[in-house]
Amino acid sequence: MSYLELTNIHKAFGTSVAVENFNLSVEQGEFISFLGPSGCGKTTTLRMIAGFEIPTSGYITINSNDLTYLPPNKRNVGMVFQSYALFPNMTVAENIGYGLKIAGKNKSEIATRVEEMLALIHLEDYGKRYPFQLSGGQQQRVALARALAFQPQVLLLDEPLSALDAKIRVELRMEIRRIQQTLGITTIYVTHDQEEALSLSDRIVVMSQGKMEQVGTPSEIYNFPATEFVAKFVGQINLIPVDAHEPEEGLVKVGSQVVRTAKYEILDNKPLRLAVRPEELNPGHLDGANNLSGKVDSITYLGSIVRIRVDVEGHPFSLDVFNERKLNMPVVGEQFQVNFPVDACWIL
Amino acid sequence: MDQTLPPPVVPAKKSIWERLSETNWIGLVPFFAFIFFFLLLPSSNLLLKSFQDFNGNFTLSNYAVMQNPYVIKAYSVSLRVSVITSVVGGVFGFFVAYAIVLGNTPKWMRNFLMTFSGLAANFGGVPLAFSYIATLGRTGFVTAILKSICYPDPTGAQVCPFNPYDNGFNLYSMTGLVLAYTYFQFPLMVLTITPALEGLKKEWREASANLGASPWQYWRDVALPILAPSILGATLLLFGSAFGAYATAYALTGGSIYLITILIAQQIRGDVLNNPYEGYALAVGMIVIMGITILAYNVLQRRTSRWLKS
Numbered sequence: 001m002s003y004l005e006l007t008n009i010h011k012a013f014g015t016s017v018a019v020e021n022f023n024l025s026v027e028q029g030e031f032i033s034f035l036g037p038s039g040c041g042k043t044t045t046l047r048m049i050a051g052f053e054i055p056t057s058g059y060i061t062i063n064s065n066d067l068t069y070l071p072p073n074k075r076n077v078g079m080v081f082q083s084y085a086l087f088p089n090m091t092v093a094e095n096i097g098y099g100l101k102i103a104g105k106n107k108s109e110i111a112t113r114v115e116e117m118l119a120l121i122h123l124e125d126y127g128k129r130y131p132f133q134l135s136g137g138q139q140q141r142v143a144l145a146r147a148l149a150f151q152p153q154v155l156l157l158d159e160p161l162s163a164l165d166a167k168i169r170v171e172l173r174m175e176i177r178r179i180q181q182t183l184g185i186t187t188i189y190v191t192h193d194q195e196e197a198l199s200l201s202d203r204i205v206v207m208s209q210g211k212m213e214q215v216g217t218p219s220e221i222y223n224f225p226a227t228e229f230v231a232k233f234v235g236q237i238n239l240i241p242v243d244a245h246e247p248e249e250g251l252v253k254v255g256s257q258v259v260r261t262a263k264y265e266i267l268d269n270k271p272l273r274l275a276v277r278p279e280e281l282n283p284g285h286l287d288g289a290n291n292l293s294g295k296v297d298s299i300t301y302l303g304s305i306v307r308i309r310v311d312v313e314g315h316p317f318s319l320d321v322f323n324e325r326k327l328n329m330p331v332v333g334e335q336f337q338v339n340f341p342v343d344a345c346w347i348l
Numbered sequence: 349m350d351q352t353l354p355p356p357v358v359p360a361k362k363s364i365w366e367r368l369s370e371t372n373w374i375g376l377v378p379f380f381a382f383i384f385f386f387l388l389l390p391s392s393n394l395l396l397k398s399f400q401d402f403n404g405n406f407t408l409s410n411y412a413v414m415q416n417p418y419v420i421k422a423y424s425v426s427l428r429v430s431v432i433t434s435v436v437g438g439v440f441g442f443f444v445a446y447a448i449v450l451g452n453t454p455k456w457m458r459n460f461l462m463t464f465s466g467l468a469a470n471f472g473g474v475p476l477a478f479s480y481i482a483t484l485g486r487t488g489f490v491t492a493i494l495k496s497i498c499y500p501d502p503t504g505a506q507v508c509p510f511n512p513y514d515n516g517f518n519l520y521s522m523t524g525l526v527l528a529y530t531y532f533q534f535p536l537m538v539l540t541i542t543p544a545l546e547g548l549k550k551e552w553r554e555a556s557a558n559l560g561a562s563p564w565q566y567w568r569d570v571a572l573p574i575l576a577p578s579i580l581g582a583t584l585l586l587f588g589s590a591f592g593a594y595a596t597a598y599a600l601t602g603g604s605i606y607l608i609t610i611l612i613a614q615q616i617r618g619d620v621l622n623n624p625y626e627g628y629a630l631a632v633g634m635i636v637i638m639g640i641t642i643l644a645y646n647v648l649q650r651r652t653s654r655w656l657k658s
């Protein structure tokens with residue numbers, strides 16, 4: 001049995017279902033992200049682990065102890081909130097030491113532990129300050145230290161960075177990963193930011209409308225999305241309606257042009273779609289690859305990359321190329337050749 | 349490294365006229381005028397007169413009235429009524445506000461309670477006293493109903509044990525006064541404390557539970573300390589409103605209970621001691637008591653709100 005288990009979790013608020021049929025096994029020390037659009041049930045699932053919501057059915061165990069119905073203050077699970085939620089009437093040190101004080105630890109033990117935690121979050125000199133005297137990023141680091149100080153079994157974070165600005169967000173997310181690895185603490189991280197999930201996690205749970213879409217490593221999620229939802233939600237993708245050609249050979253037709261992919265099956269009435277990421281497409285002709293020809297539709301500069309949209313017999317393909325100075329950009333309306341590896345595309 | 353820093357930017361000093369003209373102080377003129385004409389002017393007038401005799405000469409003798417046992421009694425009764433009603437009304441009002449904000453009170457009930465509080469907090473004086481007399485007075489209708497509940501006791505004789513006036517209750521007394529004052533005190537508390545309770549973030553409760561705290565520990569360590577400045581301020585407001593009240597008490601007890609306000613009124617009208625100047629001295633005494641209370645409040649406020657943004 002894994003360290004943290006969620007088994008057949010189902011949660012309804014009145015008649016609306018927030019989470020259904022949720023099964024997840026988390027190993028000790030693993031960093032798991034819940035990734036999905038707003039309202040897909042990430043927070044609800046996290047709150048069930050913390051004890052702020054009770055599942056309508058199913059159960060949750062940590063270390064083989066069933067805690068499905070345990071009140072939140074008996075769970076020994078640390079939580080970091082999006083809004084920091086520091087106690088404004090306590091200093092930084094008092095905030096961090098609060099869990100230990102409640103646990104009845106003695107003063108010197110608390111003081112030592114608080115010092116350790118302050119060092120861990122690089123805020124050694126801030127112990128005597130009040131929360132209002134800190135920046136958002138500092139407050140969230142204190143909240144992290146507070147959630148970790150009493151050595152919880154699991155750390156839960158609900159969009160901890162979304163109230164911060166972009167630069168701090170990247171900085172702090174690396175901090176979180178570093179601290180998580182230093183302590184080896186089992187962590188669940190809720191986010192709707194795919195970059196965060198991809199860069200932080202050992203595994204990602206992609207959710208949509210209360211259901212798990214796919215569970216996998218960042219590379220599995222990105223390179224082998226299991227469903228159309230995942231393919232669209234994580235990264236950019238071309239999803240092009242195609243006609244079946246020779247399923248056994250893995251051949252499909254884009255308009256009149258043939259593309260080779262992996263072997264596929266024709267399920268009745270299910271439209272076939274070819275999936276390929278824009279960065280897998282290259283300009284020009286390449287022998288042994290899939291080659292398509294079309295017309296340049298538009299060119300968009302996105303900073304380090306340039307996105308070229310090519311119309312292939314009425315089907316728009318996007319391709320991303322690095323924005324190099326020596327690059328010869330095509331002209332809109334021009335004939336254009338694209339190629340992509342056979343193993344970089346699949347049928348969804 | 350050879351870096352030349354740009355010269356520091358020194359803001360140009362502005363003349364006082366420039367600074368005055370750029371602030372929106374005009375909007376405060378009515379406020380200061382009000383304070384001046386209705387607070388500073390009357391109280392300094394009061395203070396001056398309390399040191400004058402009938403001929404307008406300076407004297408300290410007006411303050412000798414403070415040694416009069418009646419006066420001492422009146423102050424202490426006033427203080428007692430104010431403290432009791434502000435604590436009773438405060439605690440009761442706090443729980444009503446708590447139910448409104450944090451309980452699962454249905455929305456229509458909330459609206460009703462808030463509207464009622466707004467009305468009741470301003471319902472004082474003679475009408476309030478009269479309402480009480482009409483309900484709980486000797487011939488009030490609630491008294492009448494309670495009186496009429498009769499049944500035969502084991503011996504067969506008819507008994508009516510619920511008449512409040514047979515059970516030691518008397519509306520025209522200290523109890524009645526506390527009851528009447530509480531009627532406007534608790535809604536005042538509801539009105540002033542509700543916004544503070546609404547300011548308690550749900551995440552604070554959840555974070556404390558997450559750290560192992562029981563609901564009781566959450567209230568002790570987080571919620572009450574955060575609310576303390578507001579509770580203090582609200583209680584002071586209740587104290588002030590009770591301490592200065594006059595008409596309710598006078599109409600209810602007909603002057604049989606000597607509050608300091610009633611005594612002052614009589615003094616100035618010349619009923620008892622026939623010396624309005626002593627009345628001024630008594631009023632100054634009230635101002636001093638309010639002043640001390642506000643000072644104490646400030647000290648406590650500062651101690652309970654160190655963590656507030658200044």
Ligand SMILES: Nc1ncnc2c1ncn2[C@@H]1O[C@H](COP(=O)(O)OP(=O)(O)OP(=O)(O)O)[C@@H](O)[C@H]1O
Nearest residue numbers: 013017018036037038039040041042043044045192
């Ligand atoms: N207390 C509640 N009462 C009723 N419905 C709720 C409650 N909490 C959540 N829901 C509903 O459950 C669904 C899932 O909500 P949840 O907060 O888990 O989404 P989320 O994935 O965290 O979204 P976001 O990214 O916006 O935070 C939503 O449809 C939401 O409206």
Ligand SMILES: [Mg+2]
Nearest residue numbers: 042043044158
């Ligand atoms: Mg959420």
